[in-house]
Amino acid sequence: MTITAIDSRISVSPTDFFELPTVLRIRDSLEIGLTDRSYLPKSSDLRSDWVASVATPAFKALAQTGASVPRFCTIGTGAGLDALAAIEILKSDTVAFTDLHQDVVDRARHNILDNLRPDVRVELISGAGDILAPLAGEAVNFDVIYENLPNIPLSEAGDIRDGQTSSTFIAKRSEPIPKFAEQYLITLHYLALEQARPMLRSGGRVLSSIGGRVPLRQILNLAEHTGYRGNILTYTWKRQSEPEEVIGGYAAWEARGHGPFHFYPASILAETFDGMSVHAAGAQALAIEAALSSHEITATEALIQLRAGQDIGHTVGILESVK
Numbered sequence: 001m002t003i004t005a006i007d008s009r010i011s012v013s014p015t016d017f018f019e020l021p022t023v024l025r026i027r028d029s030l031e032i033g034l035t036d037r038s039y040l041p042k043s044s045d046l047r048s049d050w051v052a053s054v055a056t057p058a059f060k061a062l063a064q065t066g067a068s069v070p071r072f073c074t075i076g077t078g079a080g081l082d083a084l085a086a087i088e089i090l091k092s093d094t095v096a097f098t099d100l101h102q103d104v105v106d107r108a109r110h111n112i113l114d115n116l117r118p119d120v121r122v123e124l125i126s127g128a129g130d131i132l133a134p135l136a137g138e139a140v141n142f143d144v145i146y147e148n149l150p151n152i153p154l155s156e157a158g159d160i161r162d163g164q165t166s167s168t169f170i171a172k173r174s175e176p177i178p179k180f181a182e183q184y185l186i187t188l189h190y191l192a193l194e195q196a197r198p199m200l201r202s203g204g205r206v207l208s209s210i211g212g213r214v215p216l217r218q219i220l221n222l223a224e225h226t227g228y229r230g231n232i233l234t235y236t237w238k239r240q241s242e243p244e245e246v247i248g249g250y251a252a253w254e255a256r257g258h259g260p261f262h263f264y265p266a267s268i269l270a271e272t273f274d275g276m277s278v279h280a281a282g283a284q285a286l287a288i289e290a291a292l293s294s295h296e297i298t299a300t301e302a303l304i305q306l307r308a309g310q311d312i313g314h315t316v317g318i319l320e321s322v323k
Contacts, residue, residue: 080108212315
């Protein structure tokens with residue numbers, strides 16, 4: 001098994017978790033501490049884990065283009081595994097990270113520092129708070145800002161401070177949001193792109209990790225609406241993590257007139273993407289989405305199938321927005 005839980009710590013094999021032949025900048029075995037509000041890496045199925053199945057392949061695809069990423073930032077880092085992946089794969093030596101809660105940020109800082117090889121030096125910049133607000137005063141222009149932000153608005157009865165709620169749901173926003181972003185629950189991705197612009201170097205990019213429960217045309221509209229050059233860098237799929245909670249959340253908002261949102265039987269997604277690199281899939285993402293259209297199910301239908309024992313998944317696109 002790739003991950004073994006030990007109380008509030010987990011042990012991670014980076015060669016397994018990141019699917020790398022060897023590691024040079026991070027330790028051969030990662031010891032990751034967690035708080036109650038840290039998003040827990042998926043121990044039994046890496047296809048359900050965002051860092052393993054989505055972020056890491058995107059970083060590899062970016063590295064293969066020859067992009068230089070000395071200054072990297074991740075929004076909503078959780079346990080810090082995405083930052084460690086960037087240090088190893090993108091060779092970043094200035095790494096900034098945020099999360100909503102100070103205890104999560106503090107734990108992530110320890111996780112990053114504790115898992116570097118002794119001869120590797122990385123400058124860390126961090127802050128707790130909303131999206132990129134904690135880094136607003138930092139005099140750094142990033143090469144890449146990565147974000148994997150939650151989509152589902154929290155019910156009025158919920159508490160964004162409770163456990164891992166902030167990893168799955170978002171609090172009500174006061175900023176003006178375009179109608180399409182509200183309709184498809186991609187508000188935080190829109191706000192991240194808006195906030196990222198003054199923090200990017202010229203030619204820098206934002207990598208937005210967005211579940212394809214939302215049509216790709218709406219994802220691409222995020223970049224266009226915020227003044228970036230946008231494309232789908234990578235396209236893949238994952239099993240729906242926390243399926244009852246997440247699919248149920250989408251179904252509730254679908255009932256209010258949002259969406260519709262797209263889910264698929266996991267077996268169909270596995271067959272469709274079998275043998276295809278995530279970068280190649282990104283180049284033909286719209287065609288793949290069209291080919292999958294006969295298999296798509298709404299969140300309401302997905303919840304029914306889930307409760308009947310069906311394994312449910314969704315596609316994931318990395319939107320690359322270039323300044």
